[in-house]
Amino acid sequence: MSTYHDILGIKPNATEEEIKKAYRKKAIETHPDKGGNEEEFKKVTEAYEILTGKKEEPKKPGGGNPFGGFNPFGGFNPFGNPFSQRKMKARPINVDISLTIEEVFNGCVKKISYYVDRTCQTCDGKGGTKFDTCNQCQGKGVHITQTHNMQTINMCNNCGGTGTMRLDNCNSCGGVGVKKFLESVDVGIPKGVTDGVKMVITNAGNDVVNAERGDVYLSIRVKEHPKYTLEGLNIRQIEEVSFVDMVLGKDFEVTSLAGVFKINIPQHCENNKVFRIKGKGIEDEEHNIQGDLYIKIVTKIPKHVTEEEKELLLRLKETTNFS
Secondary structure (H helix, E strand, O other): OOOHHHHHOOOOOOOHHHHHHHHHHHHHHHOHHHOOOHHHHHHHHHHHHHHOOOOOOOOOOOOOOOOOOOOOOOOOOOOOOOOOOOOEEOOOEEEEEEEOHHHHHHOEEEEEEEEEEEEOOOOOOOOOOOEEEOOOOOOOOEEEEEEOOEEEEEEOOOOOOOOEEEOOOOOOOOOOOEEEEEEEEEEEEOOOOOOOOEEEEOOOOOOOOOEEOOOEEEEEEEOOOOOEEEEOOEEEEEEEEEHHHHHHOEEEEEEEOOEEEEEEEOOOOOOOEEEEEOOOOOEEOOOOEEOOEEEEEEEEOOOOOOHHHHHHHHHHHOOOOOO
């Protein structure tokens, strides 16, 4: 079986610097946006995170459990009230975040707002102030039935498994136990997120009685741009060049998200020629990888010409190369 060191191609006693160097090389080789295999990239990333202490190594099956990793009771204590031992998690809140390509390139902080259920402070989430022991289960929350050698445990429908009955409703929340509020939070968006990426803010969602606080799921949506398009970590843009410069050639200055660059347009340049500027695309901060910039050159066709320009074009048309 391959070890994490084997995956990165390093010795067991490799230093942290050697681990990082090996990871950068392997990440570039296996990254899907660089033509690599996604599963191999995940293995390389996991090996790096575990060897550098950013992530704990998964525990092996069993772990001292006499059932070899399988709990026949599903994680519950079979000798207690099964309806009071595990809290469910509240339903998540879904929020869409719209980003410009500039924000994807540079990273940003976005303020998001959403409505959320919070525990009522008046009744502390209980829905009321007066309670009494359930008279059907005598406060146990369950009904136990013994049939021959088998014991059946059913939740008490009268009290919902709580063992108590509410005698009044809270005036503030109407007995629900929660109230709705508008909350805002600043979210740091790293460089390199792509359209459709999901992010999670844990324990920032809804409060629900007898449940763990929920999460907030963020869905990234990248807006269309009139000049730039994204393909993974690569940026593509189109630049118009005059017909004369396409024929005679020119050092052309291009402004992009990564700065200003000069490209040499050769003589007799064909239309739709693509120039690649390596390492000037989107940076993936998490994996220390950067895409490329692709510039497509197209011939600029003027929408209006003067009479003088029209006369020159007609004369040019009479020549050998432009007839």
